[in-house]
Amino acid sequence: MGIAVTRARKRLCVFCGASLGARPEYAEAAENLGRLMAKAQWGLVYGGTSIGLMGRIADAVLAGGGEAIGVLPSSLVEKGIAHPDLNDLLIVDSLAERKQRMFDLSGAFAALPGGFGTLDELSEMLAWAQLGYHQKPVALLNTGGYFDALLDFLRHAAGEGLLRESHLALLGIADDPETLLRLVSGGTTP
Numbered sequence: 256m257g258i259a260v261t262r263a264r265k266r267l268c269v270f271c272g273a274s275l276g277a278r279p280e281y282a283e284a285a286e287n288l289g290r291l292m293a294k295a296q297w298g299l300v301y302g303g304t305s306i307g308l309m310g311r312i313a314d315a316v317l318a319g320g321g322e323a324i325g326v327l328p329s330s331l332v333e334k335g336i337a338h339p340d341l342n343d344l345l346i347v348d349s350l351a352e353r354k355q356r357m358f359d360l361s362g363a364f365a366a367l368p369g370g371f372g373t374l375d376e377l378s379e380m381l382a383w384a385q386l387g388y389h390q391k392p393v394a395l396l397n398t399g400g401y402f403d404a405l406l407d408f409l410r411h412a413a414g415e416g417l418l419r420e421s422h423l424a425l426l427g428i429a430d431d432p433e434t435l436l437r438l439v440s441g442g443t444t445p
């Protein structure tokens with residue numbers, strides 16, 4: 256496989272945990288977002304595995320008849336965690352190439368609860384946006400207040416003069432999947 260199918264009207268790249276997390280509401284939010292995306296014809300671009308919250312959102316998109324495209328480095332394919340039912344699975348050589356492919360395929364970006372992997376991906380999309388490399392919407396789904404501590408830190412960084420308020424404003428914040436989709440709906444279709 257190598258060329259992405261193009262059934263979806265627009266694509267949302269979702270970064271989220273390779274784990275399920277301690278609270279069932281994280282998986283419920285991932286599944287709700289996946290269902291809504293399929294209904295609203297938002298295709299999913301994501302990390303390509305069947306594990307954790309990543310697997311849950313992909314399953315929900317596919318069950319709703321939506322499009323799911325995974326982008327996975329070859330080193331992770333060898334671990335046997337690739338989702339078996341995706342519309343397309345793009346295999347890349349490195350994490351850097353993976354992020355670029357995810358970016359190119361997507362009209363907007365969203366982060367759900369996750370750890371370093373999710374934070375790395377979210378930060379890079381925001382860092383590219385603040386440098387003017389793109390104008391694609393970036394938002395996070397703050398399920399159960401999961402990101403409250405991060406948001407407090409970002410406000411602290413702005414207060415300390417190390418993050419411009421206008422750059423902080425590049426990050427949309429949603430408490431529920433419906434609001435998240437509304438926030439990213441200004442995105443362009445690649």
Ligand code: AMP
Nearest residue numbers: 270271272273274302369370371372373
């Ligand atoms: P984390 O938030 O640390 O659980 O990492 C999840 C994010 O990083 C996802 O959005 C993936 O793109 C990437 N990632 C981290 N670990 C894996 C893995 N084992 N397989 C595939 N992608 C992963």
